[in-house]
Amino acid sequence: MTFDTMWESILDVGREAATGGYRRFAWNDADMTLREWFTGCAAERGMDVEEDRNGNLWAWWLPEGWQGEPRDAFVTGSHLDSVPDGGAYDGPLGVVSAFAAVDIVRARGIAPTRPVAVTAFSDEEGARFGVACVGSQLSTGAVTPQRALGLRDADGITLAEALTRNARDPRHLGPDPTLTDRVGVYVELHVEQGRTLDLVDRPMAVASAIWPHGRWLFRFTGEANHAGATRLVDRHDPMLAFASSVHSARQAAELHEAVATFGKLRVLPNGANAIPSEILAWLDARAADEPTLDALVARIAAEAREHAARDGIGLDIEAESITPIVEFPPGPRDRVTRALTRLGEIPILPTQAGHDAGILSAVVPTAMLFVRNPTGVSHSPAEFATPEDCRFGAGALADVMAEWVSAQRRLKQ
Missing domain, CATH: 3.30.70.360 (Alpha-Beta Plaits)
Incomplete structure (x- = not known):
């Protein structure tokens, strides 16, 4: 599937007819449908999918002949859940762009010399159980399994009960001891939550920091x-x-x-x-x-x-x-910026919104890209990015991915 067909294939999932917004909450029917969609996108690309102990999804593209567990991987993605009556772009844009970037890199004839993963982190928004970034916080040890499992939604259902109802074992939750070995860098693409890029007439920015x-x-x-x-x-x-x-x-x-x-x-x-x-x-x-x-x-x-x-x-x-405040490390940030040199000047901007990249930054190198949002509106059905800017973002992410994983080896023409 192309970027456009992938994007269109999920537009109706979890959408409320009355508001036009989305209600894709952790472990509800819409979330489970999107998880199946993620697995299908990975299967179309021959990527192996795993759901880790905390419900985060990983689709792996391994170098030819790779043996054993992935290490030092280039990881990109975002999340698939939403706030109540949220917009279409917050989260899913990063996941769709990640799969599209894999397609672009392959079309360029580049074969990775290190593993690549597309991720969808669980319950980033915290709309159902009240705590944001549960999947990444559990994996990094920022929140304990005991606290997470006791979280309740508005109907009194605990996270433990929601997991059990969806055939997941809540006893598996906890820090991921393989995270720092497997992830060499995590680069998250996200729609801008604000209007800075629109005001300076640029389609993309690189993140400098996340406000506490x-x-x-x-x-x-x-x-x-x-x-x-x-x-x-x-x-x-x-x-x-x-x-x-x-x-x-x-x-x-x-x-x-x-x-x-x-x-x-x-x-x-x-x-x-x-x-x-x-x-x-x-x-x-x-x-x-x-x-x-x-x-x-x-x-x-x-x-x-x-x-x-x-x-x-x-x-x-x-x-x-x-x-706490997240200041993205200059090493990955500068490397991302260098990979985008052909696109001209790339603004460097802070963001007031929280992201999984901010949580992961405590244990692995991280960076973020923002795609222009001409409305400046987020967490609302009015959230928007033009198809042209979305494709531009996917292409830019592919440039970053290619720079990180290509080295000298290329696919045979």
Whole structure:
């Protein structure tokens, strides 16, 4: 299949007709369909597929005559899951481009002198169980199997139960001891989550860094009561403190030149004629450096506690996940840039969004490429990249792959 046919073949998987967005959550039906699609793409290219102990998919293209386990591989890919009602490009663009790059390198008559792998990491978005990059975090040891298996979705189903329902053994989860030996470099292509490339009129960029970021659960606890029969002075309504905290978070983010978002909310008992007993609200906060992020979250938490105290309600705050700053190493980054010399000047940009490449950077060399998003919108059905830019990105990834794996040996014409 070509890039275009691969891309078109998954456009309907997990798509919600009402919104046009995608609901490809970890281990749901859409995710399982995409896993089968991945296996099919690999089979068409004669690539062997393995699903590792943490549910991450690997399709291997080994040099002719290679014996034993892969080592020092050029690895590229991304993820296939989405946020609720997310766009088509975040994640799948990197996987489709990786298979397309294999095709382009082969069409150029290049045979790899080191292993090549196309990957799809499991549950990057964390939309179902609340923690992002679960597959890569488990593999690198950044999150423990015990914590991961206890994560629950909105229906109370644990990750352990979801794995079991899909014929996976949850006892297998844990750090991958072969990761550092098998992966020589991981290069992830991703749609840009922002409009910088559109504004400078360039189709592609190389990543310099990922902002530190995290998710915090704010639990506002009040008293359920009748919305009509309860006097205002007798109420302990957690919604008020929550609403004030949302406004305070915006002001704090502006002060720190950062970003802060309460984007996920659960209200109990969630009745139109009932004062809530509890508000569960998840804060996503990101900043250019770790001291700024710490100061931002501390200010938001302090002001939330003031709002809660004023309204006579309780507040507990729990850090669910915190990812430190990632500065992509200059070695791989410079090598990627050199491989793209024929394309002209390539911008070097930081990103505010988290990625599996950021998690893997703690244990293996990593780099990232971004493809222009003219809308600047991400995590939304409006997310977009033109077909021309997508093909350009796949070709650029092929240039990087070819430089990394070709050496002197080429296929016979």
